[in-house]
Structures are given as structure tokens and as C-alpha cells.
Amino acid sequence: MKQAFLLPAVFILLAFVIFPLLWSLGISFTDVQRGGSPGGGGFLGLGFNFTGRNYARLLTDQRLHIAMRNTVFFVFFGVALQYVLGLVLALLLDQPFKGRNLARVVFLLPMMTTPVAVGYLGRMFFDPARSPIADLFRRVPSWFGADPIFVPWLTEPAYARWTIVLIESWQWAPFMTLLLLAGLQAIPRELYEAARVDGAGSLQIFRSIIFPLLLPISVTTILIRGLEIFKIIDIIVVSTGGGPGSSTESLTMYVFRTALTFGNYGYAASIAFVLLVLVVLFTTGFLFLARLITPKVS
Amino acid sequence: MVRRTPLRTFMVYALVLFWSFIVLFPFFWLITTSFKTPLAVTRGPLYLPWVDFDPTMVHWEYLVDEQGSTILRHFRNSVIAAGGSTVLAVIFGAMAGYGLSRFKYHWKRVGWRNDGIAFWIISNRFLPPAVFVVPFLMIYTTFGMIDTHIGLILAYTMFNLPFAVWIMRDFFNGLPQDLEDSARVDGASRLQAFLRIVLPLSTPGLVAISIFSFIFSWNEFLYALMLTNFDAITLPVLIAGQNTNRGVEWWFISGLTLIAVLPVVVIGLMLERFITSGLMAGAVKG
Numbered sequence: 001m002k003q004a005f006l007l008p009a010v011f012i013l014l015a016f017v018i019f020p021l022l023w024s025l026g027i028s029f030t031d032v033q034r035g036g037s038p039g040g041g042g043f044l045g046l047g048f049n050f051t052g053r054n055y056a057r058l059l060t061d062q063r064l065h066i067a068m069r070n071t072v073f074f075v076f077f078g079v080a081l082q083y084v085l086g087l088v089l090a091l092l093l094d095q096p097f098k099g100r101n102l103a104r105v106v107f108l109l110p111m112m113t114t115p116v117a118v119g120y121l122g123r124m125f126f127d128p129a130r131s132p133i134a135d136l137f138r139r140v141p142s143w144f145g146a147d148p149i150f151v152p153w154l155t156e157p158a159y160a161r162w163t164i165v166l167i168e169s170w171q172w173a174p175f176m177t178l179l180l181l182a183g184l185q186a187i188p189r190e191l192y193e194a195a196r197v198d199g200a201g202s203l204q205i206f207r208s209i210i211f212p213l214l215l216p217i218s219v220t221t222i223l224i225r226g227l228e229i230f231k232i233i234d235i236i237v238v239s240t241g242g243g244p245g246s247s248t249e250s251l252t253m254y255v256f257r258t259a260l261t262f263g264n265y266g267y268a269a270s271i272a273f274v275l276l277v278l279v280v281l282f283t284t285g286f287l288f289l290a291r292l293i294t295p296k297v298s
Numbered sequence: 299m300v301r302r303t304p305l306r307t308f309m310v311y312a313l314v315l316f317w318s319f320i321v322l323f324p325f326f327w328l329i330t331t332s333f334k335t336p337l338a339v340t341r342g343p344l345y346l347p348w349v350d351f352d353p354t355m356v357h358w359e360y361l362v363d364e365q366g367s368t369i370l371r372h373f374r375n376s377v378i379a380a381g382g383s384t385v386l387a388v389i390f391g392a393m394a395g396y397g398l399s400r401f402k403y404h405w406k407r408v409g410w411r412n413d414g415i416a417f418w419i420i421s422n423r424f425l426p427p428a429v430f431v432v433p434f435l436m437i438y439t440t441f442g443m444i445d446t447h448i449g450l451i452l453a454y455t456m457f458n459l460p461f462a463v464w465i466m467r468d469f470f471n472g473l474p475q476d477l478e479d480s481a482r483v484d485g486a487s488r489l490q491a492f493l494r495i496v497l498p499l500s501t502p503g504l505v506a507i508s509i510f511s512f513i514f515s516w517n518e519f520l521y522a523l524m525l526t527n528f529d530a531i532t533l534p535v536l537i538a539g540q541n542t543n544r545g546v547e548w549w550f551i552s553g554l555t556l557i558a559v560l561p562v563v564v565i566g567l568m569l570e571r572f573i574t575s576g577l578m579a580g581a582v583k584g
Contacts, residue, residue: 008390111566
């Protein structure tokens with residue numbers, strides 16, 4: 001009887017997560033292409049030859065290494081920017097002011113917006129000529145008598161990576177804000193009062209009360225956001241298409257292209273496992289660091 | 299914080315207004331662009347309707363008259379995929395969450411008890427979807443599930459389920475067991491107690507996981523792109539497709555984007571408090 005409650009969920013997860021995961025691991029050791037395998041075919045492409053070629057190719061594939069570097073870049077700087085922004089906004093929303101509830105809802109808006117739409121917004125706003133941002137960079141310098149600044153937001157690799165981080169952060173900083181704000185509101189107000197009586201300033205209160213008490217929730221939010229950014233694809237597809245060249249391509253995007261555009265299922269599966277290994281390394285490494293800093297984190 | 303100085307108040311309002319502007323201006327831009335003529339878009343940033351440019355209805359007329367039936371079809375696909383997977387995730391998520399909260403399990407073969415099972419379930423949520431690209435393509439092709447509604451519904455259910463189980467387990471843990479016990483003393487079966495007593499009390503949790511599942515599935519792109527090619531295409535794929543088909547027609551895309559974004563934004567804003575409480579349950583106690 002009690003197993004019946006778990007059964008449907010466990011069945012779906014076994015059928016749609018565990019089986020595909022193992023299947024994919026097997027495929028990554030084959031040369032299966034779309035439409036079957038050079039060595040076989042038929043049901044689920046069974047009857048293929050096993051080979052270690054895909055994993056050998058991983059070592060020398062320049063495009064893969066670029067995609068790995070990009071993905072780590074997006075995760076690292078995305079999380080950092082979103083955490084700082086999210087914390088500032090959460091501290092702001094923790095202040096008493098009129099219209100606070102309205103502001104909280106407004107701040108959440110980007111989080112609900114379809115990422116594809118956010119990608120288009122990014123493309124519109126970072127257009128080098130016709131966008132409000134380009135306009136800003138033309139006008140503001142001219143007030144000071146300087147030359148207009150031209151920034152190739154999406155067309156120059158070094159800038160495009162940062163632009164992706166900016167777009168992604170616009171959308172997801174609210175997530176950090178939401179959770180950090182809840183963490184802030186759980187801090188007893190008496191702690192602030194006591195610290196004030198003892199003559200502590202705002203900065204000191206932040207450093208010795210707010211920040212340490214926010215650490216556990218900070219660890220959780222950073223971990224969740226980090227894991228989510230590892231999956232990044234939609235914003236990039238629409239804003240830069242992975243370009244210029246493949247300079248902003250993420251691992252997920254490369255897997256997708258290898259499988260759907262090039263039809264090389266075996267290699268795509270092996271790239272996906274590179275991503276999985278990165279995700280596992282990130283999680284264990286981050287949790288290890290977090291435990292060093294906060295003894296209370298479970 | 300308690301100390302209120304005029305400077306501090308000023309700073310707070312200034313920052314709130316600044317960030318509200320950063321958040322809202324893109325939406326303002328999206329709306330105005332959908333009323334601009336192509337010339338007004340390509341001539342560079344024009345800001346105020348009736349001042350900088352004359353708004354036109356032609357793109358909306360085109361969207362409704364010419365593209366109306368296509369858009370409606372894809373809109374319907376999005377509703378079916380998101381709605382269907384939400385229903386499944388809520389039903390199975392509530393069941394599993396209840397089980398994990400009220401019974402003691404011990405899966406001897408893997409050595410997991412309740413916490414181990416719950417952790418395994420939530421960990422599925424964090425696997426990168428890229429890992430499933432190849433197997434899903436092959437399995438779906440083999441079983442003829444490419445480009446079907448049921449295919450998308452099942453794929454999204456698998457993504458939504460772990461979070462639903464996790465949140466519901468937490469929610470049920472917060473409900474006192476006594477209520478069910480007294481109902482059972484009065485002769486109700488376990489199932490009756492679950493359906494009549496527990497479920498009505500857990501509406502906030504159910505609403506929260508419904509919103510998460512719906513918004514996630516509505517906005518999802520990778521699987522929709524991979525598993526559909528004509529009949530079952532959802533709105534995000536339709537929008538992303540405008541990229542290559544016709545160059546970038548911002549005036550048209552803006553209108554389309556607004557149509558796609560509006561439902562989830564309205565749902566999200568109306569039910570915002572459930573989102574906060576649900577996320578807290580999922581993140582803090584996890």
C-alpha cells in the first residue's frame with residue numbers, strides 16, 4: 001500500500017531519467033549516427049559497434065574546449081554578478097518604504113519572462129547602433145565633450161561573453177533576491193537593536209550579523225543558480241546564436257548541435273557526459289568549500 | 299533596519315526607482331516596438347510614442363488577421379504541454395510527497411530510507427538536460443513520439459516531478475498527523491483521509507508546485523526544439539524560429555513575444571506569494 005504512493009513518481013524517474021542516462025552512457029561508446037549505426041540499426045539503433053573513439057576525440061576537439069571554457073565563464077561570473085545584485089536588491093527590499101510590496105513584485109518580473117524572449121530583448125538592447133544602450137553610450141560622452149563610445153556588445157567575442165552574463169543576470173538576479181530576502185526577514189530584529197545599542201554602524205552590522213547569518217541560504221542559492229547556468233542555451237541561441245564563430249557557445253548548445261545539426265549521436269552523448277562531470281565536480285567542490293566556511297551547512 | 303535619516307530614505311527610493319526602471323524599460327520597449335513602423339525601428343532608438351514616432355497598428359493587425367490561426371495553434375500547444383505536465387507533476391508529486399512524509403520506507407537493495415529516496419528524487423532535477431538529448435531523440439523516434447503532445451508532456455513531467463515531490467514532502471511534514479488520525483478513528487480509510495483532509499489543507503503547496511511546473515514548461519526551449527518539428531511546436535520555439543526565417547523583424551517579433559510572455563507573467567504576478575513560500579520550502583529546508 002505505502003509503496004503505491006511512490007510508485008508513479010519512481011516509475012517516471014526510472015523510465016525518463018535513469019534508463020535514458022544509462023542508455024546515453026552506452027551510446028557515448030558507439031558511433032551511432034542519426035538514422036541508425038554504420039554497424040547496425042533497427043530497434044533503438046541496437047546492434048552497433050562499441051568504440052572509445054568519441055572519448056579520444058574529446059581531448060583534441062578545440063570547439064569543445066571553447067564551449068567548456070565558455071560554460072565555466074558563464075557559471076562563475078553569472079553566479080558572482082547575480083549574487084551581488086541579488087544581495088543588494090534584497091537588502092533594499094528589507095528596508096521599510098512605501099510601495100515595498102509592489103517593488104518586490106516588479107523586481108520578480110524578469111524571472112517569469114520566457115528565456116527566449118529575454119534573449120531577444122538582449123539582442124534588441126545590445127544592438128550596436130539602434131538600441132537604447134548604444135544611444136546611451138553615444139550621448140553621455142558627448143555631454144562631456146568626449147567622442148561617442150562604440151561597444152561591439154554582441155559581435156566581438158570578448159564582449160559577447162560578458163553581454164550574455166549581463167542578460168542572464170537581468171533575468172535571474174531576482175531569484176537570488178527572493179531567497180536572500182526571505183533569509184533576511186528571518187533574522188530577528190532584536191539583533192540589530194542590540195548591535196546599535198553597542199554602537200555598531202550599518203556596515204559593521206552587515207559584516208558581523210547579516211552576512212554570517214545569510215551564509216547558509218547563500219550557499220543554497222549559489223549552488224542552485226550555478227547548476228542552472230550550467231544548462232544555459234536559450235538566451236545564447238537567440239541573442240548571439242553561439243557566435244561570433246563559436247565564441248559564446250555553451251556545452252548544452254554544442255551537444256544539441258552535434259546531435260541535431262550534425263546527427264552524430266555517439267559524440268553528442270560523450271560531450272554531454274563531459275558536462276555531467278563538470279556539474280558533479282562543481283557541486284562537490286562548492287559544497288566542500290562551503291563546509292570550510294560555514295560549519296553549520298549540512 | 300531602524301535608523302531612518304532623510305539621506306537614507308532618499309537613497310532607498312532612488313535605488314528602487316533605478317532598478318524598477320532597469321526591469322520595466324525592456325517591457326516598455328517591447329510594447330512600443332510592436333507599434334513602430336519598420337522605418338521607425340531601423341532609424342535608431344525612438345522612445346516616446348506620438349512624440350518620437352507615430353504608433354501604428356499594422357503589425358498587430360497582421361499578427362491577428364494573417365498569423366492569428368498559426369499563433370493560436372502554437373499557443374494551444376503550449377497550453378497543452380504546460381498544462382498536461384503540470385497536472386501529472388502535481389498528482390504524482392503530491393502522492394510521493396505524502397508517502398515520503400507519512401510512511402517509513404527502506405529500499406533494501408540500494409540501502410535508502412526516506413531521506414535517501416527524497417535526495418535521489420531531487421537530485422534528478424539538477425542533471426543537465428543535455429545528457430538526455432541523445433537518448434530522448436532515439437527513444438522518441440523509435441516509439442513515434444516525436445512531435446506529439448504526449449511526448450512533450452511526459453518530458454516536462456520528468457523535469458517538474460522532482461521539485462514537486464520535494465516541496466510537497468516539506469509541506470506535508472508541516473501538517474499535523476493528528477488530523478488524519480482522528481479522521482481514521484471516525485472510520486475514514488487512509489485514502490479518504492488523504493483526499494478529504496490532507497489535500498484541501500495543502501492548497502498553498504499545490505498552487506506553488508502548479509505555478510512552478512506551468513511556468514517552467516511554458517518557458518522551456520531545448521526539449522520543445524528537439525522533440526517537435528511541426529504539429530506540436532510551442533511558443534518559445536516559434537519565437538526563436540523568427541530569427542532565421544525572415545531576418546529580424548523586431549516589430550513583428552515584439553508582438554509575438556508579448557503574446558508568449560503575458561500569460562506566465564500574469565499568473566506569476568497574481569500568485570507571487572505562493573512562489574516565494576514554495577521556493578523557500580524547496581531551498582531553505584533542503
